[in-house]
Amino acid sequence: MAVVYKKSKMLTDTPFHYCPGCTHGIAHKLVAEVLEEMGAEGNVVGVAPVGCAVFAYKYFNCDMQEAAHGRAPAVATGIKRVLPDKFVFAYQGDGDLASIGMAEIVHAATRGEKITVIFINNAIYGMTGGQMAPTTLEGQKATTCIYGRNPEVNGHPIKMCELLATLTGPSYIARGALTDPANVRKAKKMIKTAFEHQAQKKGFSFVELLSSCPTNWGMTTEQALEYVKTDMQKLYPLGVFKEV
Amino acid sequence: MESKIIIAGFGGQGVQSLGMFIAFASIHDGKEVTFLPSYGPEMRGGTSNCSVVVSDKPVASPIIASPDILIAMNKPSLAKFESRVKPGGCIIVNSSLIENKVTRTDVKVYYVDANRLALEAGNTKTANIVVLGAYTKISGVFSPEVMKAVIEHKFAKKPKVIPANFKAFELGYNL
Amino acid sequence: MKELMKGNEAIAEAAVRGGCRAFFGYPITPQNEIPEYMSWRLFEVGGTYVQAESEVAAINMVYGAAGAGARAMTSSSSPGISLKQEGISYICCSRLPCVIVNMVRGGPGLGGIQPAQSDYFQATKGGGHGDYHMLVYGPASVQECVNIMYDAFDKADKYRVPVMILGDGMLGQIMEPVELPEFKDLSKLPRKNWATYGDGTGEKRNIINSLLIEPDELEAHNKLLADTYAEMARNETMCEEYLCDDAEIVLTAYGTVARIAKSAVNILREQGKKVGLLRPITLYPFPNDAFRKVAEQDCVKEFVCTELSMGQMIEDVKLATGMLKPVHFYGRCGGNVMTPEDLVEFVLKEGK
Incomplete structure (x- = not known):
């Protein structure tokens, strides 16, 4: 039988713990595929966060x-x-x-550290159960703003790509979305470009990926992807914000 | 032998470098020494002081309660430290900037017109070296040759200033 | 011939000679000479230096570099060390060898910038969250700073713990003659089989992690850490005894204060008083056996613990001596420093 699809060897066999409809899995797969294509096997160190992707070190x-x-x-x-x-x-x-680590991301970027940062923006604190995030949209509901984010009380959402693109240190800043095959392909291209910038020691590279969280948004998978395409993309437009 | 010296003055009078010359001379002579500077906001334009302990044996406390020798480069320093000098100790007073006389009678006092002698040496910045010369003579801990070797070494990168510093040292030493 | 060096600069140079190749710092008085020195010196030996955006970032850079197998360190002073506590807790759980220098200034809060020993609890009892310790040294002279710093990375590697050098503002600023050791040959150091050098895949990949979500796993890890500390206590405990053999009164102090106490002992001995000094060099592990032994001497009537704090090490002194003899306390704080004469007066008043 012909092999039509194979899991990237840059992923382990450990099953993902992510919820149904979550796009973290797609993001992991894209990063792993890019690393494999770039021959990074045995030549790379990753850093996992605290949050839903805390177990990324297993994957x-x-x-x-x-x-x-x-x-x-x-x-x-x-x-x-x-x-x-x-x-x-x-x-x-x-x-x-974008919240607790704002100083670290801005300064790594402005120093032009030759690293690649993959930023999953799903506008919510997932792991802790759906609290408001710095990127939560105006009017979007969360467990710490049950009537929807009110800028008078909760402030405004932060646009990280736009913010980091003002700095000299980054060489590549882009935002993609994990909503449909076409966007996923574009996102992969962005991730690849980011790692190429690192390989060429051009500067700090950053890819934001708009992602869905059906569990904490209280939506079906389809509704959640639609929300990313409409509401989220309106505030967070896709594209390349800086490339040198 | 253990000699405890407190040197005090305005920031910019070369108080710290005066202390360091004594410390360098100690190393040159194979003696043990600690040089403890004051630090922090008081360094910026305010008063500056340092404590130097020279000894034949490893120095225990770098903190000096009663110095054997006080070098007062300005008026506030004399006011602050005069009472702390050990009975039988000595005070070297920069009389160019301190018109008062030392009131204590149980210490030896040497008045050095350091700023005027520095001018005479040809470099107003050498007032601390004039005092270093006086200290070397008064304390008898170091030979003038050792001190001059240290001066030469410290100014190795600025050889032009060495003659004035030698002159200043001698003016202080021969008072 | 010996060189005259400032404590902070001597520590920096000794670190480089002991193998430090990565330094991450943030300015704070009175330790600024260390990052200033490292900022040019490390690049001369093929190392790296970053002035981080905060103490928080600096300690996490140490985490990354130490996790990647490098000899990495940071330095700060009290308020900055408080900010590093989160990172230190993670480093201890992840068992990353590194060196942290704390040139202590008076606190709490922003406090002052003059010398203090008020971070003893923080340094020796943990400091951040969780059940952990560091190997903590309290050197008393610039030469001792150099000697301890020079071997600190070897100790850190041996036990996979952070080593903390707990100094004070005086120790950082004081200049003394020092002899510097030769450079260590880093090519002879073994590969760290747990580090993320970047070449791991599959079974051979390494993970630096402090998340142990299964209670049994975390408990086992805590026991492993405790075993490490017990081994450290057996091998690394250091203490200086000065004229304790016939002493009736034993002064105890660490760091710069121990030198002031030593002068006090000398003055009292000249007056015919039988006084000695017991100086812990490792503050964690604390030299319990040496203290117990001295406390058991019949001649010893009492202890006087002296610190630049309101009384922190005294708790360890009481524990170590089993309260066999009374322990008096003499402390100064806020940046004020006692003189030998102050101590002499206290001992003459308290000593019966």
Whole structure:
């Protein structure tokens, strides 16, 4: 029988713990495929976050470090500085990266650390049960804003790509969405470009992936993907924000 | 032999480097020494002081309650430390900036017109070296040759200033 | 000939000679000479230096670099060390060897910038969350700083623990003659079979992690850490005894204060008083046996514990001596430092 699809060898055999309809699995697969295509096997260290992807160290088939909440870019900086010829990537969610870890991500970016950061933006704290995230949309409901995010009380959502693109250190900043095959293919291309920037030591590379969280959004998978395509993409437009 | 020295003055008067010259001379002579500077906001334009302990044996406490020798480069320093000098000890007073006389009678006092002598040496920045010369003579812990070797070594990168510093040292030493 | 070096700079140079190749720092008085020195020195020996955006980031950079097998360190002073506690807890659980220098200043809060010993509890009892310890040294001179720093990475590697050098503002600023050791040959160090060098895949991949979500797994890990600390206590405990053999009063102090106490002992001995000094060099593990032995001497009537704090090490002194003899306390704090004469006066008043 002909092999038509094969799991990337950059993923372990450990089954994902993610909820049905969650797009973390797709993001993992894309990162693993890109690493494999770039010949990074045996040549890469990944950094896992705190949040839903906390167990990422079980899934990526490479040396991994588990960072404290928000500190993945600092940990990745430490690794890359002593292993400058290895690929180093951090994989973070929106609470980890855009809230508690804001200082670390901004400074790793402005230093132009030659690392790649994959940023999963699903506009919610998933692991802790659906609290408001820094990227939660205006009006979007969460367990800590049950009537919907009210900017008067809760402030406004943060646009990370736009923010980081103002800095000199990054060489590649892009936002994709994991909503449909076409967007998934585009997202993979973005991830590949990001790692190529790292390979060429061009600068800090960053890919934000708009993702769905049907569990905490209280939606079906289809509704959740539709919400990403409509509401989320309106606030967080897709595209390349910086490329040098 | 153990000699405890407190040196105090304004920031910029070369108080710390005066202490360091004594510390370097100690190493040069194979003696043990601790040099403890004051640090922090008081360094910035305020008063500056350091404690130097020179000994034949390893120095225990770098903290000095009663110095054998006080070098007061300005008025507030004399006011602050005069009472702490050990009875029988000595005070070297920079009389260029301190018009008061030492009131204590149980210590030896040496008035050094350091700023005027520095001018005479040809470099106003050498007032601390004038005092270093006076200290070397008064304490008798180091030979003038050792001190001059240290001066030469410390200014090795700026050889042009060495003659004025030698002159300043001698003016202080020969008072 | 010996060189005259400032404590902070001597520690930095000794670290480089002992194999430090990665330093991550953040400015805070009174330890700034360490990052300043490392910022140019490490690049001369093929190492790396980052001025981090915060103490929090700096300790996590240490985590990353140590996890990747490098000899990595950071330094700070009290408020900055508090910020590093989260990272230190993770480092201890993940068993990452590294070195942390704390040039203590007075607290709590922003406190002052003058010398203190008020971080003893934080350094020796854990500091962050969870059940852990570091190997903590309290050097008393610039030369001792150099000697301890030079071997600190070897100790850290041996036990897979962070080593903390607990100094104070005086020790960082003081200049003394020192002899610097030769560079260690890093090419002779073995590969760390647990580190993430980036070449691991499949069965051979390594994971640096402090998340142990199964209670049995976490309990076993805590026991492993406890065993490590017990082994450290057997092998690494260091203490200096000075004139204790016939002493009636034994002063106890660590770090710079122990030198002030030693001068006090000398003054009291000149006056015919039988006084000695017991100085812990390792603060964790605490030299319990040496203290117990001295406490059991018949001649010893009492202890005087002196610190630049309101009384922290005294708790360990009481535990170690089993309260066989009374333990008096003399402390200064806020950046004030006692003189030998202050101690002499206290001992003459308390000593019966």
